[in-house]
Amino acid sequence: xxxxxxxxxxxxxxPTPRFVEVTAEAGVSVVLTCxxxxxxxxxxxxxxxxxxLDADADGDLDLxxxxxxxxxxxxxxxxxxxxxxxxxxxxxxxxxxxEAGLARPGWWQGCAVGDADxxxxxxxxxxAFGPHAFFRGDGDGRFADRTAxxxxxxxxxxxxxxxxxxxxDGDLDLYVATYVRYRPASLLDPDGADWCxxxxxxxxxxxxxxxxxxxxLYRNEGDGTFREVxxxxxxxxxxxxxxxxxxxxxxxxxxxxxxxxxNDTARNFLFLNRGDGVFEEDGVVRGAGYDAEGNARxxxxxxxxxxxxDGDLDLxxxxxDQESSSLFRNLGVAEFDEASVTLGLxxxxxxxxxxxxxxxxxxxDGDLDLLSANGHIYPQADGxxxxxxxxxxxLYRNEGxxxxxxAASFGADLGRARVARxxxxxxxxxxxxxxLVVTVMDGVPSVLRNDGGDAPGWIRLLLRGRRSNxxxxxxxxxxxxxxxxxxxxARASGSFLSSSDPRPLxxxxxxxxxxxxxxxxxxxxxxxxxxxxxxxxxxxxEGTERAVEVPR
Amino acid sequence: xxxxxxxxxxxxxxxxxxxSDASLETxxxxxxxxxxxxxxxxxxxxxxxxxxxxxxxxxxxxARLRAGDAERAxxxxxxxxxxxxxxxxxxxxxxxxxxxxGEFDRAGAALDRAVRLDPGxxxxxxxxxxxxxxxxxLGEAVREFARAVEAQPADPDALRGLAEALxxxxxxxxxxxxxxxxxxxxxxxxxxxxxxxxxLCRLDGGEAAEQSYRAALEAGVEDAEVHFEAGAAALxxxxxxxxxxxxxxxxxxxxxxGGARFALARxxxxxxxxxxxxxxxxxxxxxxxxxxxRRTSPRTAREAADGERRAFLALLYLCLDAGGKARExxxxxxSAQRPAPAQILEAVRAAVEGRWAQAVPAFERLVASEPGxxxxxxxxxxxxxxxxxxxxxxxxxxxYRRLLGEGIR
Numbered sequence: 001x002x003x004x005x006x007x008x009x010x011x012x013x014x015p016t017p018r019f020v021e022v023t024a025e026a027g028v029s030v031v032l033t034c035x036x037x038x039x040x041x042x043x044x045x046x047x048x049x050x051x052x053l054d055a056d057a058d059g060d061l062d063l064x065x066x067x068x069x070x071x072x073x074x075x076x077x078x079x080x081x082x083x084x085x086x087x088x089x090x091x092x093x094x095x096x097x098x099e100a101g102l103a104r105p106g107w108w109q110g111c112a113v114g115d116a117d118x119x120x121x122x123x124x125x126x127x128a129f130g131p132h133a134f135f136r137g138d139g140d141g142r143f144a145d146r147t148a149x150x151x152x153x154x155x156x157x158x159x160x161x162x163x164x165x166x167x168x169d170g171d172l173d174l175y176v177a178t179y180v181r182y183r184p185a186s187l188l189d190p191d192g193a194d195w196c197x198x199x200x201x202x203x204x205x206x207x208x209x210x211x212x213x214x215x216x217l218y219r220n221e222g223d224g225t226f227r228e229v230x231x232x233x234x235x236x237x238x239x240x241x242x243x244x245x246x247x248x249x250x251x252x253x254x255x256x257x258x259x260x261x262x263n264d265t266a267r268n269f270l271f272l273n274r275g276d277g278v279f280e281e282d283g284v285v286r287g288a289g290y291d292a293e294g295n296a297r298x299x300x301x302x303x304x305x306x307x308x309x310d311g312d313l314d315l316x317x318x319x320x321d322q323e324s325s326s327l328f329r330n331l332g333v334a335e336f337d338e339a340s341v342t343l344g345l346x347x348x349x350x351x352x353x354x355x356x357x358x359x360x361x362x363x364x365d366g367d368l369d370l371l372s373a374n375g376h377i378y379p380q381a382d383g384x385x386x387x388x389x390x391x392x393x394x395l396y397r398n399e400g401x402x403x404x405x406x407a408a409s410f411g412a413d414l415g416r417a418r419v420a421r422x423x424x425x426x427x428x429x430x431x432x433x434x435x436l437v438v439t440v441m442d443g444v445p446s447v448l449r450n451d452g453g454d455a456p457g458w459i460r461l462l463l464r465g466r467r468s469n470x471x472x473x474x475x476x477x478x479x480x481x482x483x484x485x486x487x488x489x490a491r492a493s494g495s496f497l498s499s500s501d502p503r504p505l506x507x508x509x510x511x512x513x514x515x516x517x518x519x520x521x522x523x524x525x526x527x528x529x530x531x532x533x534x535x536x537x538x539x540x541x542e543g544t545e546r547a548v549e550v551p552r
Numbered sequence: 553x554x555x556x557x558x559x560x561x562x563x564x565x566x567x568x569x570x571x572s573d574a575s576l577e578t579x580x581x582x583x584x585x586x587x588x589x590x591x592x593x594x595x596x597x598x599x600x601x602x603x604x605x606x607x608x609x610x611x612x613x614x615a616r617l618r619a620g621d622a623e624r625a626x627x628x629x630x631x632x633x634x635x636x637x638x639x640x641x642x643x644x645x646x647x648x649x650x651x652x653x654g655e656f657d658r659a660g661a662a663l664d665r666a667v668r669l670d671p672g673x674x675x676x677x678x679x680x681x682x683x684x685x686x687x688x689x690l691g692e693a694v695r696e697f698a699r700a701v702e703a704q705p706a707d708p709d710a711l712r713g714l715a716e717a718l719x720x721x722x723x724x725x726x727x728x729x730x731x732x733x734x735x736x737x738x739x740x741x742x743x744x745x746x747x748x749x750x751x752l753c754r755l756d757g758g759e760a761a762e763q764s765y766r767a768a769l770e771a772g773v774e775d776a777e778v779h780f781e782a783g784a785a786a787l788x789x790x791x792x793x794x795x796x797x798x799x800x801x802x803x804x805x806x807x808x809x810g811g812a813r814f815a816l817a818r819x820x821x822x823x824x825x826x827x828x829x830x831x832x833x834x835x836x837x838x839x840x841x842x843x844x845x846r847r848t849s850p851r852t853a854r855e856a857a858d859g860e861r862r863a864f865l866a867l868l869y870l871c872l873d874a875g876g877k878a879r880e881x882x883x884x885x886x887s888a889q890r891p892a893p894a895q896i897l898e899a900v901r902a903a904v905e906g907r908w909a910q911a912v913p914a915f916e917r918l919v920a921s922e923p924g925x926x927x928x929x930x931x932x933x934x935x936x937x938x939x940x941x942x943x944x945x946x947x948x949x950x951x952y953r954r955l956l957g958e959g960i961r
């Protein structure tokens with residue numbers, strides 16, 4: 001373990017890139033909304049996510065922002081709408097929501113992207129406080145509403161969602177995290193409130209006041225329809241199910257996707273896949289259900305990544321302030337140790353309320369840093385000593401033995417206070433480093449361009465499954481460059497309410513080339529590749545043992 | 553300063569009143585000797601014979617406060633403050649009494665008044681900091697303790713308060729600095745030694761932490777939190793036998809310490825012990841009980857006379873297999889000013905004494921009388937388990953879980 005940590009820190013000499021706010025220049029101007037500004041209801045505080053997806057098959061990432069609603073609704077013609085932005089290249093976007101067929105008002109919250117029908121075009125699932133929606137992508141930037149036909153319009157309050165082939169039959173199933181049982185939007189009084197006490201100030205009543213809602217697992221039937229199978233697959237957990245974040249990933253290294261679910265004020269769920277899509281929940285015994293002191297925290301966003309370079313996936317969960325975020329270090333075969341204190345994350349994350357999060361490598365040094373997008377749940381926090389509604393983003397830099405909060409060193413724009421919620425990460429300008437999109441409560445989202453993260457060299461993979469699901473979701477990639485091993489899974493899901501760039505992108509820490517890559521597909525097929533030149537994107541088709549350079 | 557003024561005035565006023573004078577001197581001596589209950593008894597008659605003497609009411613209020621009777625302390629302190637409104641001592645004590653009763657707004661107003669009347673002193677600010685901690689207002693607590701340190705930089709109470717508040721906000725370097733500064737002023741202060749040990753154990757768990765833990769123990773610190781932090785540090789460092797020993801010590805001091813229970817189970821599980829895995833599996837059911845004890849304990853302490861509350865606490869401790877604490881609470885429930893209802897007392901006492909043949913039916917009757925109460929179910933499940941009826945215990949436990957979920961509505 002120590003040698004792995006030391007090894008993981010060898011690339012620390014990489015120059016620090018800067019994140020530059022380019023929202024206005026990029027043409028992104030949608031105002032996101034969620035309830036009334038004073039947030040009298042719990043649903044008002046959740047916010048919305050973002051999806052980074054190549055909807056028009058031109059090779060770059062477009063943007064989709066679900067938008068919210070408020071109790072009592074809006075006058076006709078003034079309803080907030082979701083926004084779809086087409087990437088025109090060079091970080092310029094044009095708004096094409098109506099043309100895309102996505103101009104549907106609703107109390108939308110999160111989104112998941114996956115090629116559910118295996119036609120090579122990404123489809124879009126949108127969660128809501130109310131019936132969810134499923135849009136089939138036609139690959140030219142337009143979507144068709146297939147909610148009813150697919151059987152995906154459940155009205156339970158959905159938060160994050162994730163596509164993964166949990167039963168390994170070659171198509172993508174869908175997990176929908178649902179939050180609490182709450183009265184429908186139509187019964188919320190536009191002038192009313194659910195006030196409780198927060199440090200002597202009135203603020204909305206939190207999730208402790210409402211029963212949990214069982215999450216949904218939709219089996220892909222392979223004919224354009226889905227069937228809900230959560231209970232039969234062992235996912236029902238009763239009152240503790242107050243889910244806000246979900247990440248599907250292989251935590252016990254047995255080559256099937258497990259599920260890790262962040263719950264708000266209740267233990268987190270670790271669903272281990274038996275191999276056939278049936279799960280056993282074992283979070284508490286395996287050390288990933290509670291924090292190190294046996295407390296349930298307010299789990300919001302979640303991600304998985306091998307931060308310590310030991311070959312297995314660790315878990316990070318963002319929580320409420322005065323709780324600290326939780327990093328669960330995988331000790332091997334899904335036994336975890338909540339290591340936030342040891343890794344220096346406890347103090348810096350104590351004062352913030354974290355939401356969107358991602359393990360990623362913004363400086364290209366070959367190890368995984370951590371992003372946490374922050375903002376308090378209560379606007380009233382501004383009236384309480386030591387708290388604030390708007391909070392800076394945190395970027396915890398991996399320094400081998402510890403993480404160090406280093407947002408300021410990545411430029412002033414990153415650390416600017418925002419009431420952040422959803423977070424998507426991806427290479428928007430195709431320059432070989434990861435840019436950020438962060439949604440902001442009742443405001444315009446932030447697009448933050450990474451300048452310089454590509455300098456230490458990079459490589460990107462475009463996966464195409466044949467026996468496995470078409471996008472290779474949950475394929476495991478084991479890369480070696482400059483003597484350093486890296487492990488990642490191909491995955492768009494994770495974070496909070498959001499979907500990120502599905503294409504695995506690796507920083508090379510100055511290594512002149514990639515020595516070798518193993519792609520372990522969900523089908524069990526393994527492709528051995530390399531050596532490969534750096535600063536290129538390669539297409540890898542399952543079972544071909546070839547990496548084909550994709551021209552820029 | 554205000555209290556000294558009271559003392560002078562009380563002694564002057566006592567001159568013409570020989571009998572009450574003697575009682576006053578006795579009361580003050582008893583108070584000084586830490587015999588608060590007797591002091592209060594002695595001062596009662598003095599207060600009755602000198603209704604317009606603010607000093608006597610003040611001392612009576614303090615005696616009652618120290619004797620744990622905050623409600624009657626308030627009744628004495630109110631007239632003291634009214635009779636001499638420019639003296640900071642009465643509102644300071646009144647703030648403490650109101651805080652102990654959970655009357656936080658009233659406490660805050662009284663302490664604000666004490667600060668205004670005596671702006672240069674740390675003490676009222678320290679009390680404000682403590683009140684903020686009781687209200688879980690950590691930022692406010694740090695601010696008040698920092699103001700107290702600014703007012704009197706060498707005040708150990710202020711430095712201890714600041715160190716503890718900074719520890720709770722996980723500003724560990726700040727907490728270390730405050731506790732070390734405090735120990736320069738008061739090297740044997742157990743609170744400061746305890747705080748420094750907790751801080752260093754969490755900060756790095758290295759040799760400095762070990763030294764500070766040993767120093768705290770040598771000074772007679774017996775705090776569950778100190779053992780817990782030292783145990784948790786050992787667990788983080790992989791020193792599993794040390795972790796197990798220290799976490800067991802923490803649980804001896806406080807069987808309802810959730811962190812220690814959980815960490816002990818993890819340490820045992822990592823040592824390969826089946827006891828550890830069983831402990832982790834059981835923890836899910838124990839967690840609501842631990843939370844309930846934490847939630848109700850402060851109120852139980854404030855309302856010591858309420859036997860039913862004590863009996864309920866005994867039941868919760870039983871469910872944690874904490875026989876000693878259960879017996880303690882059960883005895884308190886039986887002898888309380890308002891004794892617990894016979895039904896619950898009978899169940900708890902039979903269980904404490906291991907009389908399962910009586911305990912199980914007694915718990916069954918309790919459950920029948922209140923079938924929707926999750927913790928009565930937990931008690932029944934526990935008694936059935938101990939009484940050798942594991943299948944029925946399992947059923948009751950599952951009902952307990954269901955009821956916990958239903959409780960959130």
